[in-house]
Amino acid sequence: MKVVVLNGGKGTRLGLSDRPKPMVPVSGQPLLERLVEVAVRAGFKDFVFLNGHMREVIESHFGDGAAFGVRIEHVRESAPLGTAGAVREARALLDEAFIVLYGDILIDVDLAHFAEAHRQAGAIATLFVHPNDHPDDSDLVEADASGRIRRFLSKPHAPGAVLPNLVSAALYVLEPAAIEHVPANGASDWGHDVFPAMLAAGAPMQAYRSIEYAKDIGTPERLAKGEADLASGRVAGASRRAARPAIFLDRDGVLNEEVNGVHSPDDLRLVDGVGPALRKINRAGLPAICVTNQPDLAKGLMSFEALEQVFAKLDTELARDAAYLDLIYFCPHHPERGWPGEVLELKVTCDCRKPLPGLLLRAAAEHNLDLGRSWMVGDRYADVQAAKAAGVRAVLVRTGHAGSDSDRFDCEPDHVASNLPEAVAHILKAFEQ
Numbered sequence: 001m002k003v004v005v006l007n008g009g010k011g012t013r014l015g016l017s018d019r020p021k022p023m024v025p026v027s028g029q030p031l032l033e034r035l036v037e038v039a040v041r042a043g044f045k046d047f048v049f050l051n052g053h054m055r056e057v058i059e060s061h062f063g064d065g066a067a068f069g070v071r072i073e074h075v076r077e078s079a080p081l082g083t084a085g086a087v088r089e090a091r092a093l094l095d096e097a098f099i100v101l102y103g104d105i106l107i108d109v110d111l112a113h114f115a116e117a118h119r120q121a122g123a124i125a126t127l128f129v130h131p132n133d134h135p136d137d138s139d140l141v142e143a144d145a146s147g148r149i150r151r152f153l154s155k156p157h158a159p160g161a162v163l164p165n166l167v168s169a170a171l172y173v174l175e176p177a178a179i180e181h182v183p184a185n186g187a188s189d190w191g192h193d194v195f196p197a198m199l200a201a202g203a204p205m206q207a208y209r210s211i212e213y214a215k216d217i218g219t220p221e222r223l224a225k226g227e228a229d230l231a232s233g234r235v236a237g238a239s240r241r242a243a244r245p246a247i248f249l250d251r252d253g254v255l256n257e258e259v260n261g262v263h264s265p266d267d268l269r270l271v272d273g274v275g276p277a278l279r280k281i282n283r284a285g286l287p288a289i290c291v292t293n294q295p296d297l298a299k300g301l302m303s304f305e306a307l308e309q310v311f312a313k314l315d316t317e318l319a320r321d322a323a324y325l326d327l328i329y330f331c332p333h334h335p336e337r338g339w340p341g342e343v344l345e346l347k348v349t350c351d352c353r354k355p356l357p358g359l360l361l362r363a364a365a366e367h368n369l370d371l372g373r374s375w376m377v378g379d380r381y382a383d384v385q386a387a388k389a390a391g392v393r394a395v396l397v398r399t400g401h402a403g404s405d406s407d408r409f410d411c412e413p414d415h416v417a418s419n420l421p422e423a424v425a426h427i428l429k430a431f432e433q
Helices: 031-041 055-062 082-089 111-121 176-181 190-200 220-232 274-283 304-319 358-367 381-390 420-432
Strands: 002-007 046-051 071-076 098-102 105-108 125-130 140-143 149-153 167-174 205-209 213-216 247-249 288-293 327-331 375-378 393-397 415-417
Touching: 002 031, 002 082, 031 055, 031 098, 031 105, 046 055, 046 082, 055 071, 082 190, 098 105, 098 111, 105 167, 105 220, 111 125, 111 167, 111 205, 125 140, 125 190, 140 167, 140 205, 149 190, 149 205, 167 176, 167 190, 167 213, 176 190, 190 205, 213 220, 247 420, 274 288, 274 304, 274 420, 288 358, 327 358, 358 381, 375 381, 375 420, 381 393, 393 420, 415 420
Parallel strands: 002 046, 002 098, 046 071, 125 205, 247 288, 247 375, 288 327, 375 393, 393 415
Antiparallel strands: 098 167, 105 213, 125 167, 140 149
16 A cells, blocks of 8 residues: 655745745654655555645655655646646646655654555545634534534634534555545645545445544644653653543533433533543543443433434534543443334443443544543442443542442442542643652
8 A cells, every 4th residue: 555645735824934834843854754664664655646836855755755765656746736736737647545644744643554444434535534623713524423524614703603523544444446536637635525425326435433642743832742742752752652541521511511311402511610621631631431331312202313413512512621521432332121112223331331341442442542541430339340440540529320230230439539520630640740
């Protein structure tokens, strides 16, 4: 599989005059070198560089790639063609699935795992996506529970709109058939022009949600942040190379008020202080992962589409405080039958319904998490039991059900807190110690 790198950026906002944007020094090393190293670490050796502004700087530095232990083919843009038009120019070199990297992002991503996820999804295009702390001014993606992309939501967004916090990180795996959707002439952009057209044409497209590091460094402020993240170890710490701890969070009664069933976005109200508490987790570089039982799906009291809308409302409310959930896992099952309109295929005994640890174990397997260093925050002893079964430390909060479960499990939390802000303060202090 070839790695295609888009190197058309000028770096005007970075004040560059002697080199193109992909060659900006990041902690003393050209960004483009760092991108090559990331790909090589994942086993990729064949590159296609799509060069535009000051292309001679890139071509002189890298040559055919032999000095870096790789093979590089350079393609010069005949004119500024945009991100998709530039790939169209290289279509003769791309006869199988290929990875697309933008030359202005700092990443530490397991590209081999990303490529394998694309293969298994059977999609024409797979997009690396993640939440950020400013979704209101970002281009967003809407995907179903399986990751199939439904819509592209381009900025600007309508004031007050309820939107999922899922942002494309300008990192793709594409089949050659994707190039057929690029206009034959002129400039075009993958995100704004081609991907929406592909979706409208019925092309299967997949969202690959990850907690790995991928950030644009196209401004002096973002560059400084990227260099700080490198120096602190945050970039490498977010990679899949070593297991990392996470903070798991129940939803109802912990993040939002317990109202005996949140069936629509209008039903959701955040518990006081939740947004700033989540922001502290985000800024500490720890994944914030929601794990929640949603048995009303099995009972027929709500649809999967309604649940997606509720999660979008949760994203929207958290974004007001520049906070986000990295991942969301939910159990749709319920073992007992007898509800009018119940969904029989979901009325099963599963391993993901808390107090069983299936959701935590699945998250750990999919994202290489260190459960022994992780924490769980819940308002029920079922949450505590699930945490203990997974080898995770637990905090019981006094919001929501406040531990007054009718089913009392033979377990005790590691800490009891009044609410999520207090729980987060305890957990972060434990990590510092």
